[in-house]
Amino acid sequence: MTRFDRLAPAGRVFAIVAFIEAATWAGLLIGMLLKYGTGTTDLGVWLFGRLHGAAFLLYVVVAVGAGVRLRWPLWALLVALVAAVPPLATLPVEVWFRRRGLLSAR
Template sequence: MTHTLTFSAGRLFSIVALIEALTWAGLLIGMYLKYVTGTTDFGVWLFGRLHGAAFIAYVVVTFFCMTRLRWPWWASMLAIMAAIPPLVTLPLEIWFRRKGLLG
């Protein structure tokens, strides 16, 4: 018997938005440790890479969801712009879920 794991496009967006926000938080903590306390640069090294990958994944998944879920142009633009400032993908995902944009 084989089990397949299936995600709806909306669920995938929610997961990737959360990961993008968490890696942003890790990067911000890493930058604090490196530039404010001067204790270590490991957080920037690690979370910089993780956040870079999460950012790319978020943008790809956003474009997938834009077409799959047929978002209006304003929702598509908000979703793309939410990836730029820190931690905005999380409240955007919550708002999209409440508005019914995640399917």
């Protein structure tokens, strides 16, 4: 067991919020499929649009906080922030950061 095996508290919060951000993205995509693809309902867009907006803002705040707290290099902070834009990109970024030890206590 190395010193990087345990996630720091800020790393744990980042991982949880990255998952929530991706889950709300998935809900929004399904909602858009239902609204624009099948024309059945716009409830999914209405609900997940709001949830994703809140999750996106929370993710940006948590990413900046984790980057400062865990002393990420600038490139890592920029990657984390850019990952919030494409759908579901926060999940592979979180896994990559975990493997590189960026979410662990130094």
